Amino acid sequence: MPLFINRDQIFAHQVHLLEHKLRSKEERILELETENAILHLRLAECLGKLRREKEEETKAQKNHQNQKNSQKITQSALAKLLSEVQAVKQDLSEVFGVYVNFATELQEKSKELQEKVEHASSVLKGHRGDDVQSLQDHVAALECSLEEEKQKCREERQRRRELHNTLVELRGNIRVHCRVRPVLHFDHVQPSTLTTGPALSEEVVYAVSDDTVLVNCMKTGIPVQNKMFEFERVHGPEDSQDAVFEEVKPLLTSLLDGYNVCIMAYGQTGSGKTHTMMGSQPMKEAQQGIIPKAAAELFRLISEKPAESHTVEVSVMEVYNNEVFDLLARDEDRNSVDQRRDIITTSTGTSQVTALTYEPVSSASEVMQVISGVLKLRARCPTLVHTDSSRSHLIVTLTISSNSPNALALARRLQSAKKDMQRSTQREWWSPRCRRANPSARLSSDELFASPASSPCHSPCHSPCPSPRPSISQAPFKTKLQLVDLAGSECVGMSGVSGAALWETSCINRSLSALSDVLGALAEQRPHVPYRNSKLTHLLQDAIGGDAKLLVMLCVSPTQRFITESLQSLGFGTRARQVQKEMPKRKKTPLK
Ligand SMILES: Nc1ncnc2c1ncn2[C@@H]1O[C@H](COP(=O)(O)OP(=O)(O)OP(=O)(O)O)[C@@H](O)[C@H]1O
Structure with missing residues (x-):
């Protein structure tokens, strides 16, 4: 290695x-x-x-x-x-x-x-049978005296009403009566799903007594407010045509006594003006309105006078779109001619329709024949509220010429009696002292018309007795009975009209507001009264502001649907009551 x-x-x-x-x-x-x-x-x-x-x-x-x-x-x-x-x-x-x-x-x-x-x-067991009998007698006597007291009370109310009427006459007030019609089929409308609050067909206008109307003003979320209106006479839905006429009848006597008289129906469309003035179909006697009943009463009164002492003429006019039409105008062949007429003011300050046709009549049926003959010419038009709505103001005039010496004497006595009453009213005729001295002291129509010699002085008061009656002209005289069925005031939205009908509605509303303005000026005693703002007021000048006896018949619908219009009509009536006209004067117009 x-x-x-x-x-x-x-x-x-x-x-x-x-x-x-x-x-x-x-x-x-x-x-x-x-x-x-x-x-x-x-x-x-x-x-x-x-x-x-x-x-x-x-x-x-x-x-x-x-x-x-x-x-x-x-x-x-x-x-x-x-x-x-x-x-x-x-x-x-x-x-x-x-x-x-x-x-x-x-x-x-x-x-x-x-x-x-x-x-x-x-104790009861111990009583004898005749004691029980006497007790029963006592109870019966008490019941009897209670009934007597009730009767006295009724008489007293009647007397108070008469006194009130005399006072109204002396003061020259316009009389206002009111009629609340029953709820009818056209009051029931389908409510809009959006609307809340009271049902439209709910009854809210009531005749609570013979001189008071009550209106329940209901609004959602607000407590019900009651409004009261007082008039000379109030008729409820149950009152018949006869009952309504009974309250108007005394004016016809005045007519023969020498006074001009005007009865005018005012109210919203469908409130019952034509029903009240003319009547409703079928025209049986019970359904007749003031015009036929007044004609009958007039000729009944004339029949009590000396033969041929009175003559009667009828004229029929309508005010349509602020023009006056003579519904009786005919040519030689009895065909309808242009019926337009003018209104002039005479030298005495009264209004007169030129070239108006007068038809002589000698009975109530003749009067009705003439009127019915021309009623078909009257302008009508269906609206959402009323299928047979009158689009014009209708004026029926009965002119009575009297040359009866009896009527003259009566008129003379009436004139002087009225003057006496006027004078003593100024003195204290109504004073408590006078009334206390003689509580029953009131002038009956007999006393009123009695001659000076046969007319005892009822008043023990210390005021001097009426002076000798002044004498008046012996000339024959003419009086007029004007019966007016006004066209209905209406809300354009509610009636659903358009075109020509809209123009008609606007003319109707303008003339009615001119009428209201005239009453306002008279009530406030303004120096200028705007009669000439509309043909209607110019035509009715003498009746509204002159010396005629004027009765306004307010016609009112009872339901919530028309509450605004009803309140407006009741306000109009209240305003009319405030007017103090000239004191009614007897006519001395010489016969032509
Ligand atoms: N008191 C009443 N009793 C029974 N029905 C009535 C009463 N008042 C009115 N009517 C009815 O109501 C309807 C409308 O009445 P009317 O024609 O008199 O209304 P108006 O006020 O004249 O309406 P317009 O101004 O539109 O002409 C009619 O069918 C009539 O018969």
Whole structure:
């Protein structure tokens, strides 16, 4: 074996050894690093465990604290409960004490009552039959006197109403009657799904007494507000055509006494104006309105006068789109001709329609024949509210010419009686002193119309007696009865009209608002009254502001659907009542 080992070989061997050592060191380092990593992992695990345990411990501590708190609360609640139980126990014992006392008292009282009943029944048993009879007689007498008192009360109310009417007449107020119609089929409409609040067909306008109307104003979320309106007379849905006419009838007597009279129906479309003025189909007597009934009453009154002392003429006009039309105008062949007419103001300041046709009539049926003959010419149009809506204002005028000496005498007496009343009113005719001295002192129509010689002075008051009656013109006179069926005010949206009908609606609404303006000016006694703002007010100038007796018949729908319009009509009536016109004057217009 060669002994020569060179330095390179030794060096290489050493390098090899060192390399080997290094590799094993490196392996060891790797091992240690792995161990270290494992230890790190373990440490992390332990730390996590430790943290979780700590959290659990905190949780447990919290729970423990909560438990401690709720224990405390429960303890205090228990203590409270205990004290309440003590108090209830105390109360119960007190109540029991009261109950025991009450029961004893009740027992005593029932005993007492029983004794009294026994005593009363023994007393009753002891009574003789005729005593019972006298008791029954007494009760009957009491009932009778109660009935008498009721009758007196009714008479007193009637008298008060008459006095009120006289006062209205003396003051020259416009009379306002109101009629609330029944709920009808067209009041029922399908409610919109969006609308809330009261149903549209719900009744909200009521005639609560014979002079008061009540309106329930309902809005969602607001308490119901009641509004009251007072008029000279209020008719409810159950009131018949006859009942309505009965209240109007006295005006017809005035007509023959020499006064101009105007009866005008006002109200929203479909509220019953035409029903009230003309009547409804089928036109049986019970369904006749004011116009046929007034014609009948007028001719009945005339029949009581000397023969041929009165003549009557009828004219029929309509105001349509602010134009006056003479519905009786005919050519020689009795065909309708252009019926447009003008209104002029005469030298005496009254309004007059030029070339108006007057038809002489001698009975109520003739009057109705003439009117029915031309009513078909009246403008009508179906609307969403009313299928047979009148689109014009209708004015029927009955002109009565009187040359009766009786009527003249009557008129003369009336004139002077009225003057006396007026004078004594200014003096204290209504004073409590006068009324106390003779509570029944009121002028009946007989006294009013009696001649001075036969008219005793009823007033024992110290005011001087009326002076001798002044004499007036003996000339024959004419009076007018104007019966007006106004077109209905209406909301364009609700009536659903368009085109020509929309123009009609606008004309109707404008003329009605002109009427309202005239009443406003009169009520406030303004120096200028705008009669000429519309043909309607110009035509009715004498009736509204002149010396005629004017009655406004307000027609009102009863349901929520028309509440805005009803309130507007009731407001119009209230405004009309505030007007103090000239005192009605007897006519002295000479016959032409
Ligand atoms: N008091 C009432 N009793 C029974 N039915 C009534 C009453 N008032 C009105 N009516 C009926 O209601 C409907 C509408 O009435 P009317 O034609 O009189 O309304 P209007 O006020 O004249 O309407 P417009 O102004 O649109 O002409 C009619 O069918 C009528 O018969």
